[in-house]
Amino acid sequence: MAIWFHGTTKENADIILENGFKAGTFFGKHLEDSIHMGGDCVFEVFFEKSPTEYWEYVCPEAIPKTKIRSLIGYSPKVSFHSDQVDYEIKKIHIKEDYDDQVVICGTCRGRGQMENYPPLTRWSEREKVTVCDDCNGHGARTIDGSDIYDHKR
Numbered sequence: 001m002a003i004w005f006h007g008t009t010k011e012n013a014d015i016i017l018e019n020g021f022k023a024g025t026f027f028g029k030h031l032e033d034s035i036h037m038g039g040d041c042v043f044e045v046f047f048e049k050s051p052t053e054y055w056e057y058v059c060p061e062a063i064p065k066t067k068i069r070s071l072i073g074y075s076p077k078v079s080f081h082s083d084q085v086d087y088e089i090k091k092i093h094i095k096e097d098y099d100d101q102v103v104i105c106g107t108c109r110g111r112g113q114m115e116n117y118p119p120l121t122r123w124s125e126r127e128k129v130t131v132c133d134d135c136n137g138h139g140a141r142t143i144d145g146s147d148i149y150d151h152k153r
């Protein structure tokens with residue numbers, strides 16, 4: 001017997017509650033992975049036996065809603081957050097990924113967004129926050145003004 005997790009957005013959670021999971025859905029063995037990679041609404045899903053020994057499982061077939069044990073909404077309360085550490089991490093990532101072809105955006109200082117939200121941590125959040133116009137939410141911009149993805153190796 002095993003309980004595996006699937007994190008998603010509130011909107012998708014409502015659809016899953018109604019229809020169950022589609023084939024090809026990702027499940028995580030650990031709660032924190034599911035929150036981080038999927039979203040704050042996390043399903044606990046019952047499996048007769050653990051489907052894999054790995055931490056992640058892509059289910060090849062649909063799973064009916066009767067296998068859902070619970071749906072829990074997590075809302076972390078951030079008591080402290082360092083923009084300076086984010087900035088240092090971003091500098092290292094940019095150096096690794098792009099070498100000297102891009103620079104950290106001076107407008108948002110690498111945060112990728114303009115409002116006073118917690119930093120972007122996953123793709124699904126990008127649509128919900130006001131991203132920086134100068135770097136389009138990437139936290140960095142190219143030296144020559146082209147799209148940052150053109151430079152990704």
Ligand SMILES: [Zn+2]
Pocket residue numbers: 105106107108109110111112113132133134135136137139140
């Ligand atoms: Zn920016």
